Amino acid sequence: xxxxxxxxxxxxxxxxxxxxxxxxxxxxxxxxxxxxxxxxxxxxxxxxxxxxxxxxxxxxxxxxxxxxxxxxxxxxxxxxxxxxxxxxxxxxxxxxxxxxxxxxxxxxxxxxxxxxxxxxxxxxxxxxxxxxxxxxxxxxxx
Amino acid sequence: xxxxxxxxxxxxxxxxxxxxxxxxxxxxxxxxxxxxxxxxxxxxxxxxxxxxxxxxxxxxxxxxxxxxxxxxxxxxxxxxxxxxxxxxxxxxxxxxxxxxxxxxxxxxxxxxxxxxxxxxxxxxxxxxxxxxxxxxxxxxxxxxxxxxxxxxxxxxxxxxxxxxxxxxxxxxxxxxxxxxxxxxxxxxxxxxxxxxxxxxxxxxxxxxxxxxxxxxxxxxxxxxxxxxxxxxxxxxxxxxxxxxxxxxxxxxxxxxxxxxxxxxxxxxxxxxxxxxxxxxxxxxxxxxxxxxxxxxxxxxxxxxxxxxx
Numbered sequence: 469x470x471x472x473x474x475x476x477x478x479x480x481x482x483x484x485x486x487x488x489x490x491x492x493x494x495x496x497x498x499x500x501x502x503x504x505x506x507x508x509x510x511x512x513x514x515x516x517x518x519x520x521x522x523x524x525x526x527x528x529x530x531x532x533x534x535x536x537x538x539x540x541x542x543x544x545x546x547x548x549x550x551x552x553x554x555x556x557x558x559x560x561x562x563x564x565x566x567x568x569x570x571x572x573x574x575x576x577x578x579x580x581x582x583x584x585x586x587x588x589x590x591x592x593x594x595x596x597x598x599x600x601x602x603x604x605x606x607x608x609x610x
Numbered sequence: 611x612x613x614x615x616x617x618x619x620x621x622x623x624x625x626x627x628x629x630x631x632x633x634x635x636x637x638x639x640x641x642x643x644x645x646x647x648x649x650x651x652x653x654x655x656x657x658x659x660x661x662x663x664x665x666x667x668x669x670x671x672x673x674x675x676x677x678x679x680x681x682x683x684x685x686x687x688x689x690x691x692x693x694x695x696x697x698x699x700x701x702x703x704x705x706x707x708x709x710x711x712x713x714x715x716x717x718x719x720x721x722x723x724x725x726x727x728x729x730x731x732x733x734x735x736x737x738x739x740x741x742x743x744x745x746x747x748x749x750x751x752x753x754x755x756x757x758x759x760x761x762x763x764x765x766x767x768x769x770x771x772x773x774x775x776x777x778x779x780x781x782x783x784x785x786x787x788x789x790x791x792x793x794x795x796x797x798x799x800x801x802x803x804x805x806x807x808x809x810x811x812x813x814x815x816x817x818x819x820x821x822x823x824x825x826x827x828x829x830x831x832x833x834x835x836x837x838x839x840x841x842x843x844x845x846x847x848x849x850x851x852x853x854x855x856x857x858x859x860x861x862x863x864x865x866x867x868x869x870x871x872x873x874x875x876x877x878x879x880x881x882x883x884x885x886x887x888x889x890x891x892x893x894x895x896x897x898x899x900x901x902x903x904x905x906x907x908x909x910x911x912x913x914x915x916x917x918x919x
Contacts, residue, residue, distance in 0.1 A: 572719065574717070574718060574719045574739045574740065574741075575718065575719050575720055576698075576716070576718040576719060576720040576721040576723075576724050576738075577720065579718065580697060580698060580699075580718075580721075580724060581697075582697055582698070582699040582724060582728075583720060583724045585720075590806075590809055591813065592809055598806055599720070600720075600723075601719065601720025601723055601724065602719035602720040602739070602741055603719075603741065603806050603807075603810075604719075604804070604806055605805060605806045605809075
């Protein structure tokens with residue numbers, strides 16, 4: 469059985485839906501860090517059946533908005549002295565700026581860098597965001 | 611009701627009372643234009659037309675000239691610094707020193723909103739791609755007010771290109787804010803209103819919407835029929851355009867089943883979606899609508915410049 473020990477101080481990104489761990493690892497640029505980072509794939513989970521986990525042995529600013537877009541199951545645990553001192557639950561962000569582009573080819577934001585769209589979540593059950601410039605809906609896909 | 615220094619990029623930039631105020635002032639100007647002939651003396655309207663336009667541009671120019679003001683601007687982006695790659699932000703930051711109010715048409719959706727973020731003078735959207743055309747909405751509201759007496763308790767149908775028709779998007783969303791308006795949306799499945807608009811109206815307004823492909827099937831129930839052109843310039847694919855362009859043609863035969871007081875509107879230009887034989891029908895008001903548009907724009911310019919209240 470594969471065993472990975474706990475970390476003394478840092479961040480654990482837990483309950484990542486199985487298969488999304490590597491993408492999150494890449495999106496957070498964890499391969500460029502100078503500190504130990506572990507990516508666990510297909511770990512047994514009571515809640516999810518299988519899950520991925522990322523352990524980072526350092527406190528970094530994790531982009532919670534981006535994590536919320538990718539996977540709303542995620543929990544971010546802050547670790548001090550090998551204990552969880554804070555649990556952050558991830559939610560689907562209501563507003564998003566700069567993480568994806570508008571899908572409408574006629575939108576001004578696709579050609580003018582001064583136009584930085586703010587996307588607002590539409591309450592229609594899908595993860596669809598309305599562009600603040602053209603009002604078209606864009607569905608975020610990892 | 612002061613609207614001085616405001617932008618008008620989207621009809622929702624104005625409250626319902628503010629929209630009614632513009633409409634009412636426009637109708638006062640229509641009744642007595644000479645009273646307002648010097649209202650904008652010494653003021654300059656800048657027209658930034660990055661896309662061809664005849665009616666809207668000339669309507670704005672006529673409006674400013676009738677108010678005693680002057681105009682400057684361009685009607686072809688190829689003759690401006692935009693051709694050299696100048697950004698909208700830079701163009702606007704220069705032109706807002708040359709004019710007291712700016713009017714912009716642009717093929718890109720959201721371009722006037724971007725421009726308004728950099729302009730120090732009021733900026734008006736004169737049409738952005740398939741998105742919005744708020745001054746056409748003012749024109750349309752003025753026309754409905756004039757011929758129907760009030761913008762309420764009406765069955766309104768939009769017919770034709772409801773997907774790319776920016777005049778439809780602006781008016782549909784705005785009419786949803788008025789009391790007791792029911793909509794019939796007549797289009798082929800490929801040209802139904804955009805999803806975002808449907809969601810927006812369904813979640814924010816309590817209005818009845820019927821979608822159908824048949825103009826004949828509903829014409830007898832309507833108070834207002836808003837015809838639109840299938841816009842060749844909005845299609846990426848010529849074949850698709852050719853398939854859809856002749857799908858709705860309003861003629862005298864279809865009108866035999868319509869109410870005697872039906873109001874037939876069209877933002878113009880028309881291609882073939884309204885037969886010429888309909889022009890003499892007293893229910894056809896699209897040329898009067900274009901005329902009222904000048905007065906609606908006169909009212910808007912005056913209010914944004916703060917020369918009328």
